[in-house]
Amino acid sequence: MIPAMTLTSRIKEVTKQALQTLYPDIDINLSLVAVNQTKPEFTGDYTVVLFPFVKQLRQKPDVLGKQLGDHLVASNPGFFTGFEVVSGFLNLSINDNEWLGFLTATVGKENLVEKTATGKKVMVEYSSPNTNKPLHFGHLRNIFLGYAMAEVLEANGNDVVKANLINDRGIHICKSMIAWQRAAGGATPETANVKGDHLVGDYYVKFNDIYKEEVAALVAGGMEEAVAEKEAQIMKDAQEMLVKWEAGDQETRELWERMNSWVYKGFEVSYKKLGVDFDKMYYESNTYLLGKEIVERGLEKGVLFKKENGSVWIDLTADGLDEKLLLRGDGTSVYMTQDLGTAVLKYNDFKLDQSIYVIADEQNYHMQVLKLILQKLGEPCADGIFHLSYGMVELPSGRMKSREGTVVDADDMIDEMISLSKEQTEQAGKTEGFTEDELKVLYETIGLGALKFYLLRVDPKKKMIFNPKESIDLHGFTATFIQYAHARICSILRKEGVSLNGNEGFDSLKLKEAIAPAEKKLVLALEQYSSILEAAAEEYNPSLLCNYSFHVAQLFNSFYDAHSISKAENEEKKQLRLMMIIITANTLRHAMNLLGIRLPEKM
């Protein structure tokens, strides 16, 4: 279906037409037509900026504004009701019936915006954890961002595959295995009563403790530190284990599978709690050998070159980058090698038009190089690669460091948020009329909503600072604020016996009096939703939905304060306001749903 044209784009269109009609002999650059929302201190709804045209048309802004305004009102009598020219700005007033038309067309639709299918297959890879430690706060930003981005792209008509590439092999995995063998005494998640990913993570920490001790002992014995770091027994053991793993040693593989299975069970619990899912899992243990063939082909093509010791490189200096290693001298692959292979694998698996990687900005260079190499190799997957780069989450004291124990654990954070929401709900005395089970759901809805919103509300590109001491607020620019507005609406609708997908009887509504300012502001914002949704996809920025939803909730609260819905001045007003709040609730739901945030009907 063809989406209805937004008001701003309609205004742009008629303005372009008007300019061409008024100045048929002048070739005007119509892309300069800018339509903004009129500032509250002026009368009008939308504003056309006149400055871009005054020079070319040789008119004073005021004269041009008058001309354009007269023409627009005259040629679109049902659309504009009037205009005002203020120092170079043409402020246009829109006919209330346009707003009414939007409301009646939108009310009751749960799927507010039906975007035309793009026919594009898009993969979003996110989360992509290591199996040697539990998820931490930084991972949460990745997970929420990836999930939200996938949903936003889907809502914009793309066919989306959510993928997770699990880093389940390598020296870091062997470290927790070695430490577990040495120090766990056979402990399992069951016997230790610890979530599997946490148990394995504990032994990863343990490895570092033992390692430090061993290095210290060697140094005390007169060895140089750099040498000691290589000679420490536990490090040698880990490296030996990696060799055994790669050779397929049965005992090693069994332990590896056993410990990984603990981690997966733990992750599953966390993912489920977070409300995120994946369509396709990739495991590095299956993909780490990929890419060598691609490198071979690159050598044949002459895109890559071999050094004396047999290592394979690509020269990117012409692109302002460095030389990059793709195969070691002994023929084994490096990180980049497998990433080349995985990129091609993904492409072949799904015939992707676009492949999005949600990865922190510390890997900007890596991703730039990855794409560039694939392009130089002429791989068809290359151009579709997009790095959705996001800033790291830092503590006031700086980056989280697992070795210094400053990492904020994801599971702890979730639990903390849920108990915070419980505390606040009880404090506000809002638990009446709920069963125990309902309260449990409510606390999760509020707690997780707050957490997700907190991490999604900032532009992904920017790094963010999280202060655990202050925890996360449930007032102001938060999911709670939006949830509360939604609950208020649902409460009214319950009392009025109107449902969110009901649209009975609204068609025949005729306006008898002007839409009031507080009403107008809300309708105006609601009408902009579909363009916000598009922008969120185009800019790969779900935070736009946070800002927008908060703004709508704010406008609703002011509106709610100024006007009674149930006891409206007359039946027309009541109908109008019911439509407005139904669409408000559906808009908030739609937007928050895409971010994985649920809105309660009571709170």
Added chain:
RNA sequence: GGUCCGGUAGCUCAGUUGGAUAGAGCAUCAGCCUUCUAAGCUGAGGGUCAUUGGUUCGAAUCCAAUCCGGAUCACCA
């Protein structure tokens, strides 16, 4: 050192291809619950948009230089 990213109110952040007197939230202060949920609303104070120069009718936004902070440039992953 090369490349890239960032610097907006005390704090955390918005600020659409350049547009009107730079906006929110938190915190501070002052008001608002016999009326649909006060997790709310209304108002006040708070700014050299890092600095300097340039581009023009107009710059937080574009360009250049400088200062500060961060990331990255491994036969690590």
